[in-house]
Structure formats: structure tokens, C-alpha cells
Amino acid sequence: MELHEPELREVPVTAVLAALADDVRLQIVRALAPGGEHACGSFEFGVSKATRSHHLKVLREAGLTRTRIAGTTRYVRLRRDELDRLYPGLLDAGLTAPARPQ
Amino acid sequence: MELHEPELREVPVTAVLAALADDVRLQIVRALAPGGEHACGSFEFGVSKATRSHHLKVLREAGLTRTRIAGTTRYVRLRRDELDRLYPGLLDAGLTAPARPQ
DNA sequence: GAGCTTGTTCGACGATTGTCGAACATGGGT
């Protein structure tokens, strides 16, 4: 299985921003933010697993996450260091903002 | 004429991010970034004026810009201070990144 | 008032996006 994990600097900024501009994906990023690996199946955000798989693909191809395959499960982690180096503050903007206004 | 210019904290982060996740709008923001007011018509980015008007509306309703009406022309400016206070680093991420990778 | 300039609004269109169930692939267990 080939996983497409682009270099962050090769991803257009608009693609990174677009990847973060979705509620479900932002929830995934929030869950990933404290660090460590999470199994894909551990994300329970009220969408089907097809949809979840789609969102994880968007995040990965935008250079936001990295995925490790172990047997049948896949572990995802945030590329925080790279993100913070290339776009300092961007991640924090999405993380610290209230999920919903007010 | 009523212009809808929401409080920034009342705008979902995803809306702010989505507003920035477009090439034309990012070019507008870049042009606005140095400061000062720009007439709407001063943006020449290869789109029709209908499309430009649409993008400026998206930016305004996402809380990114403020518009002053003077006669038949409208002057737009970036809400930089508010943006930087609420989402430090977010604007810079979009501004400092190369328009196109490489 | 006539005409020009600036900008918005109104369909319309094609493309993209988020969502799902179903089918498929893969790698354990027993």
C-alpha cells in the first residue's frame, strides 16, 4: 500500500487551509493535537467510516498528518513540528478557537 | 446599503479558514496586507467584476475585511489587528507562504 | 436629465465537496 504523504512545502497554502476548514477534520486535528498516535477507528464524530476515511485522506494529502500501517489498523499523527515551522501559529488558530462561536 | 460585518468571534473558525482557502481571495488579502484602504475595483486578478464582488463579500462576511462606502466606490481594508489578536499567526501563514509551491 | 462609472444582484452553468451504503482488500484470530 502506497501512502501519499507530500512534503509540506509542496502543498499549496490554500490546500492546507482548506483541509482545516471543515468541522469534522478540525475535530480530528484537535484530537490529534496533544500528540501521539491514534488509530483511525478511534475517531467517533458521527460520520460513517467511509466519510472518516475520506477526511483522513484529505488531511494526509494536505501534509497535515502522517500515517503508519500496522496490520489492519492505521495510526495517524499530526505533523506538528513541520507545521509549526512552516506556518507558525496556523495550527494554534484552529486549535484554540472555540469549536462553535460564543 | 447595509453591510454585514460580523464580530470576528462570532464567525466559526472554519469560515475564516475557508475564506482564506481560495487563490483569488488570498491574493486580495495579500494586496490588503500592507495596510490602508483599497478601492474594490483596484483588484485585477483575472476574474470578472461579478466574481470579484463575490469574493469580497465572502471575505467581509468571514470577518476578514471592513468596507467603507464613499459615493459609488467602496474601500476595503484588512481587519488585521482583530485577526492577529484572535488568531495570532493565522494571517501570516497565508501571507508569507509562497503563492505557488517552489 | 443623460450618460458614465462603480459595484451588487440574479440566474445559470460546471466543478468540487461531504455524505452514505455496498463492495472490496488485508491481516489477524480461532
Next chain:
DNA sequence: ACCCATGTTCGACAATCGTCGAACAAGCTC
């Protein structure tokens, strides 16, 4: 070998988005 668990991929669908030309609105100038 068979089943089960974990994920991906494949249509399909509705909704949203970016785009345009045409029509409209409002204000300036002569």
C-alpha cells in the same frame, strides 16, 4: 480454511462553490 475487524474504494446523491454575462442600483459630472 473460515470468520471477524479495520480501512479503503466505488458509485451515487445533494449541496455548495467559483465563475460568468446581463440586469440593476446608486452616485457623480456635464
